[in-house]
Amino acid sequence: MEDEVVLLASSSSAVVSMNGGGEGNTSYADNSNFQQLIASVTRKARRDMAAALYRARGRPASLAIADLGCATGPNALLMVSDAVDAVLAESKSGGDEGAPQLHVFLNDLPANDFNAVFRLLPSSPLAGTGCLVSAWPGSFYRRVFPDASLDYVVSSSSLHFLSKAPSMATEHLNRGRVHVTEAGPAAVLDAYRAQFHADFLAFLSCRAAETRARGLLLLTFVARRDARPTAHDCYLWDLLADALMDMAAAGLVDEEKVHSFNAPYYAPCPDDLARVIAKEGSFALRTMQLFDTTRRRLLGPSHPTSDGDDDDEFPRWLAAETAGTYRQGSRRAYAADPLRLGRHGRALLQVPPPARGILPQEVYQEQG
Amino acid sequence: MEDEVVLLASSSSAVVSMNGGGEGNTSYADNSNFQQLIASVTRKARRDMAAALYRARGRPASLAIADLGCATGPNALLMVSDAVDAVLAESKSGGDEGAPQLHVFLNDLPANDFNAVFRLLPSSPLAGTGCLVSAWPGSFYRRVFPDASLDYVVSSSSLHFLSKAPSMATEHLNRGRVHVTEAGPAAVLDAYRAQFHADFLAFLSCRAAETRARGLLLLTFVARRDARPTAHDCYLWDLLADALMDMAAAGLVDEEKVHSFNAPYYAPCPDDLARVIAKEGSFALRTMQLFDTTRRRLLGPSHPTSDGDDDDEFPRWLAAETAGTYRQGSRRAYAADPLRLGRHGRALLQVPPPARGILPQEVYQEQG
Numbered sequence: 001m002e003d004e005v006v007l008l009a010s011s012s013s014a015v016v017s018m019n020g021g022g023e024g025n026t027s028y029a030d031n032s033n034f035q036q037l038i039a040s041v042t043r044k045a046r047r048d049m050a051a052a053l054y055r056a057r058g059r060p061a062s063l064a065i066a067d068l069g070c071a072t073g074p075n076a077l078l079m080v081s082d083a084v085d086a087v088l089a090e091s092k093s094g095g096d097e098g099a100p101q102l103h104v105f106l107n108d109l110p111a112n113d114f115n116a117v118f119r120l121l122p123s124s125p126l127a128g129t130g131c132l133v134s135a136w137p138g139s140f141y142r143r144v145f146p147d148a149s150l151d152y153v154v155s156s157s158s159l160h161f162l163s164k165a166p167s168m169a170t171e172h173l174n175r176g177r178v179h180v181t182e183a184g185p186a187a188v189l190d191a192y193r194a195q196f197h198a199d200f201l202a203f204l205s206c207r208a209a210e211t212r213a214r215g216l217l218l219l220t221f222v223a224r225r226d227a228r229p230t231a232h233d234c235y236l237w238d239l240l241a242d243a244l245m246d247m248a249a250a251g252l253v254d255e256e257k258v259h260s261f262n263a264p265y266y267a268p269c270p271d272d273l274a275r276v277i278a279k280e281g282s283f284a285l286r287t288m289q290l291f292d293t294t295r296r297r298l299l300g301p302s303h304p305t306s307d308g309d310d311d312d313e314f315p316r317w318l319a320a321e322t323a324g325t326y327r328q329g330s331r332r333a334y335a336a337d338p339l340r341l342g343r344h345g346r347a348l349l350q351v352p353p354p355a356r357g358i359l360p361q362e363v364y365q366e367q368g
Numbered sequence: 369m370e371d372e373v374v375l376l377a378s379s380s381s382a383v384v385s386m387n388g389g390g391e392g393n394t395s396y397a398d399n400s401n402f403q404q405l406i407a408s409v410t411r412k413a414r415r416d417m418a419a420a421l422y423r424a425r426g427r428p429a430s431l432a433i434a435d436l437g438c439a440t441g442p443n444a445l446l447m448v449s450d451a452v453d454a455v456l457a458e459s460k461s462g463g464d465e466g467a468p469q470l471h472v473f474l475n476d477l478p479a480n481d482f483n484a485v486f487r488l489l490p491s492s493p494l495a496g497t498g499c500l501v502s503a504w505p506g507s508f509y510r511r512v513f514p515d516a517s518l519d520y521v522v523s524s525s526s527l528h529f530l531s532k533a534p535s536m537a538t539e540h541l542n543r544g545r546v547h548v549t550e551a552g553p554a555a556v557l558d559a560y561r562a563q564f565h566a567d568f569l570a571f572l573s574c575r576a577a578e579t580r581a582r583g584l585l586l587l588t589f590v591a592r593r594d595a596r597p598t599a600h601d602c603y604l605w606d607l608l609a610d611a612l613m614d615m616a617a618a619g620l621v622d623e624e625k626v627h628s629f630n631a632p633y634y635a636p637c638p639d640d641l642a643r644v645i646a647k648e649g650s651f652a653l654r655t656m657q658l659f660d661t662t663r664r665r666l667l668g669p670s671h672p673t674s675d676g677d678d679d680d681e682f683p684r685w686l687a688a689e690t691a692g693t694y695r696q697g698s699r700r701a702y703a704a705d706p707l708r709l710g711r712h713g714r715a716l717l718q719v720p721p722p723a724r725g726i727l728p729q730e731v732y733q734e735q736g
Contacts, residue, residue, distance in 0.1 A: 062514060103514050105502075110486045118478045118505045132514060134473075135503045137486045146430060146471050146500060 039078050039156055041291045042220055046079070046154065047086035053152050053216050054087045059096055063087060064151045064212075066105040068140040069158025072113040074120075079154040080104045081125040088129060102131035107144050110137040139163065141202045145210040153207060156220040159200065162264040166195035172259045176245050179237035179263050180229050188262075189229065196266040200276045208282030217283060222267045225290065233267065407446050407524055409659045410588055414447070414522065415454035421520050421584050422455045427464055431455060432519045432580075434473040436508040437526025440481040442488075447522040448472045449493040456497060470499035475512050478505040507531065509570045513578040521575060524588040527568065530632040534563035540627045544613050547605035547631050548597050556630075557597065564634040568644045576650030585651060590635045593658065601635065 054063060065087075067079040084102050091099050104126065106117060114135040121133060138144045140155070141163045168174060174188045181188075207217060224233040231238075241258070248255035270288055277285050422431060433455075435447040452470050459467050472494065474485060482503040489501060506512045508523070509531045536542060542556045549556075575585060592601040599606075609626070616623035638656055645653050 064514075101514065110489060113483060114486065114503065115481060115483045118482065121478060121505070132512065133505065135482065135505075137489070137501065137503075144500065146432075147469065 039075060039082075039220075042156070043082055045289070046082050046218055049216060049218055050083040050086040050152055051090035054090050054100070055094070056214065057151070059091065059094060060100060062101040062103065064103040064105060064149055066107060066145065066150045066153045068107045068144070068153065068155040069161075070106040070108050070112075070117065071158075072108075072116045075156075076106070076117045077120060077124045077126060079156055080106065083152055083154065084129055084131055085125060099130065102129065104131050104133045105136055105145060105150065106134065107136045107138065107140055109139060112137065140206070141199050143206050143209065147209055148212045150207075150211045151215045153211060153215065153217045154219075155217075157222065159203065159219055160222045160265055160267050162192075162195050162266055163199045163202075164195070165262040165264045166191040166266075168262065174262055175259045176241060177238070178241045178244065178258070178261055179234065179265065181234050181238060181241075182229060182231045192262075192266045193272065195264075196268055196272060197276050197279075200268070200273070201280050204277065204280040204283060208280070221273075223273075223290065224267050224269050227269050227271055237263065407443060407450075407588075410524070411450055413657070414450050414586055417584060417586055418451040418454040418520055419458035422458050422468070423462070424582065425519070427459065427462060428468060430469040430471065432471040432473060432517055434475060434513065434518045434521045436475045436512070436521065436523040437529075438474040438476050438480075438485065439526075440476075440484045443524075444474070444485045445488060445492045445494060447524055448474065451520055451522065452497055452499055453493060467498065470497065472499050472501045473504055473513060473518065474502065475504045475506065475508055477507060480505065508574070509567050511574050511577065515577055516580045518575075518579045519583045521579060521583065521585045522587075523585075525590065527571065527587055528590045528633055528635050530560075530563050530634055531567045531570075532563070533630045533632045534559035534634075536630065542630055543627045544609060545606070546609045546612065546626070546629055547602065547633065549602045549606060549609075550597060550599045560630075560634045561640065563632075564636055564640060565644050565647075568636070568641070569648050572645065572648040572651060576648070589641075591641075591658065592635050592637050595637050595639055605631065 050065070054060070057063070065080050065083045067076075070076045070079070084104065087102060088099055106114070108114070114137070117135065118133075121127060126133065136144050140158070168191050169187055173185060173191075177184055177188075180192050211217070224230070244253060244258045244261075245255070247253045248258050270290070273288065274285060277283055418433070422428070425431070433448050433451045435444075438444045438447070452472065455470060456467055474482070476482070482505070485503065486501075489495060494501065504512050508526070536559050537555055541553060541559075545552060545556075548560050572585075579585070592598070612621060612626045612629075613623070615621045616626050638658070641656065642653060645651055
């Protein structure tokens with residue numbers, strides 16, 4: 001019982017991080033299949049972008065690839081391995097004399113189990129590639145890397161975690177709930193949105209200093225489709241709140257703490273992302289894509305869900321992928337010197353250069 | 369019993385690393401007082417060199433400081449903290465407008481407990497300095513860091529560990545011994561020396577690629593005074609070999625394994641260091657100093673040893689400190705553009721520029 005009380009008391013103010021790479025029911029390493037599925041859906045786009053960046057840079061002698069919020073367990077090296085493999089394949093197919101020296105920068109909070117990540121290296125796809133791997137502990141809402149040290153920055157399934165729970169006008173504004181709800185007060189959604197905007201702005205501002213000219217960010221969030229959250233978007237948080245209130249009724253947790261607790265988590269809609277990117281101003285939005293990540297969609301229609309539930313009853317989580325290109329000098333320079341992204345097809349090439357102070361955005365829904 | 373056999377069987381071929389940052393009798397974190405004492409003896413020289421490097425570089429906006437073989441526990445941040453503190457103090461006393469951005473690169477083998485090091489950061493002297501910390505796992509006998517990424521490289525009490533046990537002409541050349549001995553065959557000493565020379569050459573060659581022009585290496589070894597090891601130099605290894613042979617006689621370990629086992633450890637003499645530095649050719653030796661590190665010397669004459677033994681009976685371990693300056697272009701350029709090391713006093717300034725293909729060396733024994 002004490003455990004639950006502590007959880008509720010501390011999570012609202014402390015930074016929340018994943019559990020370690022160990023075993024057991026609470027091991028993140030053993031409970032990150034969903035994150036892995038998101039990664040598999042975005043894999044081709046990520047590989048193509050890494051190869052395109054390498055070409056656009058004129059096949060440089062070295063390239064720095066970072067994963068922000070790499071976590072631990074089997075997913076920790078997934079993002080960087082895909083990028084490394086894509087760049088080396090591009091280097092080979094392009095007939096480079098020697099392979100580029102690739103630097104892999106892994107970031108997560110200081111409590112992340114980096115030891116477990118390092119133990120995976122010898123058996124990972126990075127082994128034998130000659131790339132140099134490093135770990136940079138710290139919140140990605142602050143500075144992590146040296147000035148102008150990164151070329152290709154990936155963050156997958158991390159940026160929906162806020163730096164802290166949002167500040168509410170009154171402590172019990174979100175009584176009996178732990179997150180935004182479909183029918184909840186607008187002030188709760190506003191508070192969550194404001195916290196996300198502040199955090200994402202800080203993230204972009206730090207990365208702007210750390211990313212080299214014409215570097216690329218590729219960010220994957222759990223997202224929602226529309227500005228107003230639907231019942232589906234809030235489904236799991238509603239379930240959790242109901243469970244906590246039942247526990248409070250049974251005397252297992254303090255009801256006041258359930259009322260005051262708000263999870264530091266926000267799944268942005270595309271408009272949230274575009275607004276903050278425009279406001280921060282260092283990056284130009286190249287493409288934004290919504291991936292449907294219901295379990296059935298991910299596993300394929302012929303793959304029955306393990307518990308026999310109708311998957312359509314589950315929320316349609318969306319992974320929104322945002323690629324921003326860092327620029328230096330005037331915004332117009334972007335149009336004159338676009339990345340050569342021929343392999344990405346029409347959608348990416350159609351993104352117009354920024355104009356009228358508003359960055360362009362196009363949102364694509366995957367054809368299911 | 370099984371444990372001892374495994375130790376002997378595997379240590380001769382596998383890379384040996386320190387135990388973790390945990391608790392208990394075998395915790396490196398709890399058993400690294402000697403390394404800490406060596407660090408305290410060399411502290412002033414290390415601080416002075418870091419400050420001098422910062423001045424010589426023209427007070428740059430950023431500086432990269434690395435510790436190779438940082439290990440874990442309370443010593444892991446000692447080297448870099450001293451350097452960071454010295455540079456920031458120099459920046460402040462010199463009236464810089466803003467403090468430089470300092471990058472701290474920590475290296476050790478992949479099995480090192482980096483998690484424990486990261487946990488120490490918030491309570492370390494690095495907290496609040498704004499420096500960016502990273503961990504780079506890998507053997508420092510191979511490439512660890514990107515090209516030309518380091519300015520000030522420290523390695524303390526690490527380079528006497530060989531990459532592997534030396535190859536002997538015959539397996540049982542060193543029967544009943546686990547290391548060089550005063551009266552042992554010259555071929556054993558030759559094999560150890562050859563392995564050290566190969567390893568140290570590889571170390572310097574990798575660091576030459578990774579260190580920026582006019583960067584500085586500051587290396588501290590356990591060392592011996594003369595080319596021929598004395599009984600004092602071999603004392604602890606002889607004790608260990610005697611103990612193992614006693615255990616073999618009692619049937620606790622396999623005697624054949626004691627005969628074939630050789631510890632991957634070599635305490636070089638100054639001539640070893642100077643020769644390899646000259647052979648590798650990328651670094652100019654600026655100063656070499658021998659520190660007397662008997663316990664009584666370190667703790668002070670008024671400090672009785674805990675067990676009442678006469679400390680003079682113990683081997684006089686020597687910590688040899690070597691500072692090499694990386695150069696680019698002709699070797700003569702070094703004389704024309706020396707580091708401004710006014711604070712180091714006469715000894716360092718007297719080191720002549722390299723000439724006649726042989727690098728200069730001066731060995732100072734601390735005035736006790």
